[in-house]
Amino acid sequence: MNQQELKTHLLSTCVSQLATRRAAVDKILANVALSLKEETKSSAGDKHETGRAMLQLERENAGKQLAEIEKLEAILQRVSSAVSSDPVHLGSVVMTSQANYFISIPVGEIKTETGIFYAIGVGSPIGQLLLGKQEGDVVRFRESVLKIGRVY
DSSP: OOHHHHHHHHHHHHHHHHHHHHHHHHHHHHHHHHHHHHOOOOSOHHHHHHHHHHHHHHHHHHHHHHHHHHHHHHHHHTOOOSOOOSSSOTTOEEEESSOEEEEESOOEEEEOSSOEEEEEETTSHHHHHHTTOOTTOEEEETTEEEEEEEEO
């Protein structure tokens, strides 16, 4: 797998995982809306109000998750799949002596033919350390020393 194919694969995996998260939240919101619609006033008023309150809380939590997903989608739209030799930036693939990273959104481990890559956000501690660095630079993260081997 060449650099372009790898970067495209990593990006599409992030898009796919985010779409899966969105579908799950959309399903929760649809189920809550349906439950609220079907909820009828019963003679046990307190039980009815408690049920509605729980559904409202569930809807609020799902709404917060949806807002976070929308932020991540906006970040992904700014990620280019083009190979670049610039210093580490949003969209860079960074290979270090300890691990490989895709600077994009936090979706975790992605297995490829080339190896394991960690999709991380620019706001993560390691993401902040790597931003602006170039091949050959060394960064210290916790107890480890990471030497940047390749950036594209």
